[in-house]
Amino acid sequence: MSGAILWNGAPVAFRAGESVASALARAGIRALGDLPTGQEAAVFCGIGQCQGCLVSLDGRLVEACLTPCRDGLRVASAGAGNG
Ligand code: FES
Known part of the structure; x- marks a missing residue:
């Protein structure tokens, strides 16, 4: 199955079997927000x-x-809610 997830409210296409990380990386999204520790999620x-x-x-x-x-699927940067 393929389709699109919503990353911070914006559609990001995915391919069958992909993880959220893979779909975001293929879309050029590598910075995932801020972790509770204050470090940048990646x-x-x-x-x-x-x-x-x-x-x-x-x-x-x-x-x-x-x-x-x-x-x-609605995913968002850590601490940003669910997009
Ligand atoms: S990159 Fe996902 S847990 Fe390490």
């Missing part, structure tokens, strides 16, 4: 270990590199 390990790619989904923080895309 993909580092890509395997769910570093917690560097946290984004907001349904009021909780999730790893963008582990979160599969689905059409209409």
Whole structure:
């Protein structure tokens, strides 16, 4: 399945099987906002270990590199709500 997620309210296309991190990277989006620690969120390990790619989904923080895309999924920068 492919379609588009909503990143901070803007559509970002994804391909079948892509994670949120992959779809954002392919769209040229690498800065994911600010982490609760004050550091800038970004993909580092890509395997769910570093917690560097946290984004907001349904009021909780999730790893963008582990979160599969689905059409209409609303994700936002950490601390920015759900886009
Ligand atoms: S990039 Fe390390 S947890 Fe996602």
